[in-house]
Amino acid sequence: MNWLIAILQTTLFVALAPLLAGWLKRCKCYLQNRKAPSVLQPYRDLLKLTNKQPVVSEQASWLFIKAPYIIFSATILAASVVPLIAVDLPTSASADVIVMVGFFAFARFFLALAGLDVGTAFGGMGSSREMTISSLAEPAMLMAVFTITMTASTTNLSWAISHVLEQGLVLRPSFVFALFALILVAVAETGRIPVDNPTTHLELTMIHEAMILEYSGRHLALIEWASQLKLMLYGVLIANIFLPWGIAQSFTPQALGYGLLAIIGKLAVLAIILAIAETLVAKMRLFRVQEYLGFAYLLGLLGMLSHIILEASR
């Protein structure tokens, strides 16, 4: 039964990710006075791509063809760890938050290798930039996560969320710092403005798009889907750790339905905030990103210190 719900939750994760992307796009279009596509447009795009014949460069090796499947599976595994509608599921016990970060690293490793595989300058450029940014983002992310795990004294996400639920609404300075740090990292890691622009195809600015330039057809669909999943994952992480109210603690259909509604509502609000931020902020130069991520790290560190100084029990 528990396993069934875990599988259901992961499936929901995968199924809802394009919807979030569509909603985000709609919000952005509305803010920028453009005519918005339907929220279902990402599904149509994915369907179109899977039905097309993929074209692969003659220089590519087996790694290039297998990489999308590896990236997609690694992202799904990361998603299965994060509680979406219910806590205390068996999948979240099989891996904790550090393993989740490890899955992201796994996906990124293969994405960067695939970028280098074809032997063009674009791919190398994207890989180099992506690895640089992610290696700066990872300590900042872990710093924010450590603040939470030290408060809850567990690295298991499900237990951490239960802990926050038990404590009730308490204003903790460490959580506020950690929240902001995690938001900054999430924006950097999912390749949104101001770090990367998912819609750009200008050579000098693209990071993620440069790596996947040679992909087409179902391979491209998988990679796009994986990046939508990653966006949703960060959103759920932020929503459920810092505002976990509504998540199901028992496995009755009522509680699960309520949990689903709660998370959809939270994500919709988060997407609106992200859309406003993306509309207001301009993209940064690549070599300003270090300052941005350094700031995120500092926030995480402040959260950690304020936990130790102000909140620790002794």
Place this chain on the structure above:
Amino acid sequence: MKAGIVPIHVWLPEAHPVAPSHISALMSGVMLKVALYGLIRFCFDLIDKVQWEWGVVLLIIGTVSALGGILYAMMQPNLKRLLAYSSVENIGIIFMVLGLAMIFLDNGHPDLAALGFLAALFHAFNHALFKNLLFLGAGMIQQQTHELNIDMLGGLIKKMPQTSMVFLVGCMSISSLPLFNGFVSEWLAFQTALQVDVLDNGVLRSLIPVSAAALALTAALAAACFVKVFGLTFLGVPRSRHSEKAHEVKDKGMLAATTLLASLCFLVGIFPSVIISLINRVSSQLLAHTLPNESVLSWLWIAPVSHEQASYSPPLVLSGALIAGCVCYWYLRRDPAKAIRIAPTWDCGFGGLTPRMQYTSSAFTMPIRRIFAKAWIIDEQVNKDMQGAMNQDVAAVHYALHIQDHSWPWLYQPLEREVNNLAKQVGRIQTGNIRTYLGYSFVTLLLLLWVIS
């Protein structure tokens, strides 16, 4: 010093690459551990009670070594030098975790000390596995292409498929990706660091998470470094004639040895509890303590502290990965009409992509070089050859990049100068005159007689 700790590590990247690859493998994988063995024997066995201050010293030295090692490794275009620098990094990680173990031991938490000790020894074991694998792989590349400069390699994945497979496993282990052995020991290291809440000292409680974040940075940089190694060596288009003409290693023994190491890397990553229970026996002898709850340690799970705090189950994760991968693979490949079409690489419509247009080692690491610019002594020169009527047209551009360790000018060269100066001072008394020497002997004799009387 034998362990190659920053800043006295400079001999290591000079010495290890010169040896034949199988010897360098032993040097990096095994000989460095001798220093570690001595340290552990001394600190945990010979000394009765180790002070936690020494643990802090080890933690800081280890952090500096880990970060320094990987940053220097990143800038090396020579494959074996890079691997040698990466040994510095891994030894740094082991030192960090040993330092944590000492801190916990002296503060009265021997079970957590056992956890840190376990993480350190496990990482030492893993490092021996994947570093040997990578050095042997580098040897195979060198034998087939006569080249170790990764800027001259490329495209080997098609010429040497089996070598590339085992090398990929090595790269993934050393970048501590889940499902491989490097991840398990790093995970244990993080779990040790996250137990700081039990300590009373506030400074320690804030210092240790910062070093854990440094460990995260190290791991992420290592991943970037080995993406560079694998990507430039095996992927892309061959950058030189030698790598274009390379072919698979014929010697069965070479392939068998590396395949064995690679499968060990994978198996230890999936079933780490076998090795953990072995090391647990060591820590029970040395620290008289084992992991807190031995019952939660089974073949399926590792949960070092308790199930509520953290657990990791590689077999479950592996099965999940296989299911997810197979489902989407099967779903997408069901239609034979949509088979892959092979076409030339997109060249922006200009035509004529050459291997020289690919990213090189120095290009790949350029953003990191710029961000951490203070970590090296960088000498970057761009010279243009001018020609034409007004001497305005650029005929050729020469680019030279030299990157040096800070240890040389700041530690070794002053030391060398001082030793030379001292030798010159000593040289003054060597007049070459036999009478003076007899006088020295006489004075010495008198002094000695005076001392004993």
